Structures are given as structure tokens and as C-alpha cells.
Amino acid sequence: MNLDILKTKYLFMPDATRGAVRYLTTKQLEETKTEALVTNTLHLLIHPGPDVIQKLGGIKKMMNWKGIVFTDSGGFQLFSLLHSKKWKGQVHENGATFLSPKEGNTYELTPETSIDIQMKMGSDVLVTLDDCRDAKISKKEASQSVERTVKWAKRCKEHFEKEYGGSEKTGKLLTCVVQGANYLDLRKECAKELVNIGFDGYNFGGYVVDEEGELVVDEMETVIENIPKDTIRYAMGVGKPEDILKASKIGYNLFDTVLVTRNARHGTVYTSEGTLRIKNKDMALDSRPVDPNCKCECCKNYSRAYIHHMFKSKEATALTLLTIHNLTYYQNLIASINSDN
Ligand SMILES: [Zn+2]
Known part of the structure; x- marks a missing residue:
């Protein structure tokens, strides 16, 4: 599969949260000229589970989808659910331990297991586990989130290379997430440290709109200024049509939002x-x-x-x-x- 278009073209990726774009068959999805989609690792981890997906030949085979599949690491949803105490569990230095809200099973999401899960799903583009926090956090908390995000990204890359042979052997790409909340110096620091480790893409993570619903342009610009141009520049969760236009002018090229299907x-x-x-x-x-x-x-x-x-x-x-x-x-x-x- 040629994944180069992810670095050069602008693409909108609908969310196939549970392995399906809600209400659409895969054929209907293709007819909208969709080339890539994003699945949610956390939801698929809980049901049907990565082992089942692997036994069925991977998410692409299950969906009969010939396009590109991105899997997020599950970090965004899990950490926001845990930090807001909507789900029971604990975020720790090694990732998170949490209880599934339905079955009550205990899961452990670490940098290494997040890569293993995404590999079992048969994703084309993997995302490293990041420590996502609420929009309004202190600088100290944001700094801790950046530190963990970088540390976990490094562990993800090492595991991806050691265990699977990295991009060269698998033909898959590994992208990371830039955190730092609304602190421009932390956004810059996070981007630079991740670039030093080296990834196929740098995704803008955390909250993409402020309390008034305005795109966080300054934060997005700071990140773009500190990452290479010939990589994946995914503005995660962007967004409204006017925000996609704005983000594309800043330099981002991949977008996804639940708004399309939810609306x-x-x-x-x-x-x-x-x-x-x-x-x-x-x-x-x-x-x-x-x-x-x-x-x-x-x-x-x-x-x-x-x-x-x-x-x-x-x-x-x-x-x-x-x-x-x-x-x-x-x-x-x-x-x-x-x-x-
Ligand atoms: Zn129409």
C-alpha cells in the first residue's frame, strides 16, 4: 500500500470508531471518495478485542476496506475519561490501568501494549500513546504531560522497531502526538523532542478549540514551525469546515472529526x-x-x-x-x- 499520499496530500478521514462509519457500508464510504479512515483503539480493545480482530484477518479485511486505516492509540479518550473520573482507573508513569465500563474487565494500556494492539488490528498508520489532559491545566501538569508523552513515544518507537522491525519491515508508519496544552513553549519543546526521536508524522494533540470554540491557531502554528514539512501533519479532531481551511493554511494536511457523521x-x-x-x-x-x-x-x-x-x-x-x-x-x-x- 502506498502511504506516501499521507505526507503530501490533504485528506479528510472519517471516524470509524468501532470499525464502521456509522450508517454506511464500506461501498458507500468508497463512493464518497474517502481514501483513509480512523478507528478507535480503545473501543475496539473493549469489543471485539484485538485478538478477535487479528483472527479475522485485521480490521481492513473485516471491513473489506481497501483504503488506508489509521488507528489512534486510545490515549485521548481514555485519559480524558479517567481524568474526568467518568471511567474508573488510574493513569500512571507506565500508562493506564482501567476497568471496562461494560464488562468490568481490567485493561492495561502501556506504550508497548498500545503498539501491540494496533499491530493486531492491522492498521497502516499507528499512533504512539500520549498523556492527554483536560484543556485547562496548570503549566506544571502540562509539563508533566509533555514529559510522559515524549517518554512513551520513545518506548513505542523502540517496541515497534525491536518487536516488529519498524516501518521498513512492516511497511507501516508510526506517528506521534504533540502535547503541551496552551503553553507555546511546551508545545515547542514537545515537538522538538519528538523530532529528535524521529517519526513518520507529528499529530497535533489535545484540545483543538478553546472555550469559545475557536481553533487554537497559535498552538497549532508553534507545532508546525518545529516539525519537518515532508511528514504527516495530522490535526486530530479538526473539525468544522472553516477550521479545516484554517488548519490547512497553517500547514496541517490530515483531518478527522465526529461532526460529519454526528451532525x-x-x-x-x-x-x-x-x-x-x-x-x-x-x-x-x-x-x-x-x-x-x-x-x-x-x-x-x-x-x-x-x-x-x-x-x-x-x-x-x-x-x-x-x-x-x-x-x-x-x-x-x-x-x-x-x-x-
Ligand atoms: Zn449531497
Whole structure:
């Protein structure tokens, strides 16, 4: 598989959190011109588990997906769940020990196990375990998070090389996560130390928007200034269409957000004329397509009124069609960024 496009092209990667982009078949996903997707290690660790995925031939075989698969390390969700005490467990120098909220099983996520899990899943691009904290933390806490993130990234790389032969032998890429919260000097320090270790990509981690919902431009710029240009520059969790445009101008090239699919499920759609709420009463007799300028399966074949009716009747097909549309909108946005650059 040619993974070079991850370093040169702009790509939007939908979240296939549990190994599926919600409401879409893999064929429908391909038809939106999606080239890469992101799966969530933490959710797949809990169900069906990496051993099951490996026995079934890996996540790509399971999904019958021919594109690229990114796996996150599970750090972001796990650590935010543990720090906010929504999940039971402990973050420690070696990673985290936690209880699965459903089965009550105990899991241990360390730099080494996170690599092992991602390898069993058969991911193309792995992400190192990072110590993600809340958005508002003291400098001391942010500094500790940077220290651990760098230490764990190094352990991940060493394990990936020693145990699997690294990128050369596996053909896979290993990326890391830059932390440092909103402290520019810590962001810089984290980026520089990670560059010294050497990775195939440097992902912007932590919170990407501030309390007002504004993109953290200064932090993102600081990181970009301190990483090589010919690598993966993934702005994790970015985001709204306008934020993707901003982040791409700063120098990031990969993006993902749950908004695309989540908004579709809530009946909010992106169109060339702004956002549209399919639930609204004025859609009931609107015979126009969701977006007259879109050529997706939803817009080519159905009216707003029909989707409104299906949505109100809780027909899952409405959610499928709206997800197809929203994802197509994002992929068109990315295509326009690619053609402008
Ligand atoms: Zn459409």
C-alpha cells in the first residue's frame, strides 16, 4: 500500500470508531471518495478485542476496506475519561490501568501494549500513546504531560522497531502526538523532542478549540514551525469546515472529526448555501435536493421533503443518506484544498 499520499496530500478521514462509519457500508464510504479512515483503539480493545480482530484477518479485511486505516492509540479518550473520573482507573508513569465500563474487565494500556494492539488490528498508520489532559491545566501538569508523552513515544518507537522491525519491515508508519496544552513553549519543546526521536508524522494533540470554540491557531502554528514539512501533519479532531481551511493554511494536511457523521444523525447537513436542518417544518414540502450543487447519492435521487419525512419517521435510511451527503461535502472541500495547492 502506498502511504506516501499521507505526507503530501490533504485528506479528510472519517471516524470509524468501532470499525464502521456509522450508517454506511464500506461501498458507500468508497463512493464518497474517502481514501483513509480512523478507528478507535480503545473501543475496539473493549469489543471485539484485538485478538478477535487479528483472527479475522485485521480490521481492513473485516471491513473489506481497501483504503488506508489509521488507528489512534486510545490515549485521548481514555485519559480524558479517567481524568474526568467518568471511567474508573488510574493513569500512571507506565500508562493506564482501567476497568471496562461494560464488562468490568481490567485493561492495561502501556506504550508497548498500545503498539501491540494496533499491530493486531492491522492498521497502516499507528499512533504512539500520549498523556492527554483536560484543556485547562496548570503549566506544571502540562509539563508533566509533555514529559510522559515524549517518554512513551520513545518506548513505542523502540517496541515497534525491536518487536516488529519498524516501518521498513512492516511497511507501516508510526506517528506521534504533540502535547503541551496552551503553553507555546511546551508545545515547542514537545515537538522538538519528538523530532529528535524521529517519526513518520507529528499529530497535533489535545484540545483543538478553546472555550469559545475557536481553533487554537497559535498552538497549532508553534507545532508546525518545529516539525519537518515532508511528514504527516495530522490535526486530530479538526473539525468544522472553516477550521479545516484554517488548519490547512497553517500547514496541517490530515483531518478527522465526529461532526460529519454526528451532525448527519441529528439532521444537520452542510450545503454549499450553509447548514440546513432537515427536521425543520419548512422542509416538509421542499422538493429540492439537500444541496442542489451536490452529486452524491442523496442529492441526486431524493428531495429534502422525502428525507424530512424519513427522518421524522425514524427511518435509518435517512441517516445513511445524510451521512453520505455530509461526508461527500467534506471530501469535496478537501478536493478543493488539494486543487488549490
Ligand atoms: Zn449531497
